[in-house]
Amino acid sequence: MPGADKVKKGSRKAAAPRKAPKAAKPAVETRGKYVYCVIRAREPLLFGRLGLGIEPAEVHTVNYKDIAAVVSDTPMEVHDPTRENVLAHERVNETVMRQHTVIPMSFGSVFKTRGDIIELLRSAYDAFHDVLVKMQDKLEFGLKVLWDRDVAVREIEQQDEDVRRLKQEIFDALRDVAVASRANKPIGDRMIMNAAFLVARDKEQSFDARVKEIGARLDKLTFKYTGPWPPYNFVNIRLKLERAKEK
DSSP states (O other): OTTOOOOOTTSSOTTSOOOOOOOOOOOOOOEEEEEEEEEEOSSOOEEEEOSSTTTTOEEEEEEETTEEEEEEEEESSOOOOOHHHHHHHHHHHHHHTTTSOOEEOOTTOEESOHHHHHHHHHHTHHHHHHHHHHTTTEEEEEEEEEEOTTSOHHHHHHTHHHHHHHHHHHHHHHGGGOSEEEEEOOOSSSEEEEEEEEEEGGGHHHHHHHHHHHHHHTTTEEEEEEEEEOOGGGOOOOOOOOOOOOO
16 A cells, blocks of 8 residues: 555565455445446447546446447545536536437436446346337427516416417417427426427427427517427436445
């Protein structure tokens, strides 16, 4: 060990019996594996230094059969959802999804060992495989619709029926360019629609054009359109994850 004194030869008598030293306590594992997503891959892949950390960690795969977890080495600790950490998590998923269909994992998914990840992939193989087939070449887009700033809250309250009709009109107009849609709870008083749409890669331009067309027609509303994203709102695999815990 650094700083430890070396034992000189001959400093002890050869004839003097001594007990075998006690086995050293195994060091506590301080490095784990942070999991970003699961993809289809038969061969190990490297994605570069994109992961969490002050110095971005090398992102690679842990493979099982024809699926793989996209991971990076990380300290065994609870990762706070700081802006830097969340952006790193999203950066990895966005990079991987350019070439692969991904099942995104929730932020902060940490496993102790590579073996634990392989066991996860083995035990949930059928579920992962089924979702990867269903999500093949599909992307998620977010669409938030807000009332114009000049519209008073009291006017919105008086037009609940109109708001419902308007939302349905937007969903109907996007139905033939999306595979599926999901309505989420609006945030704040001004937002009247908070939705996610699952779109096939080959329909991305058609979906984009349709949103712009609706936005131009309903010019009294503000459209906030984001994506493409991994299909966060359309994947529902419940897994028992071995998370990092503070000792």
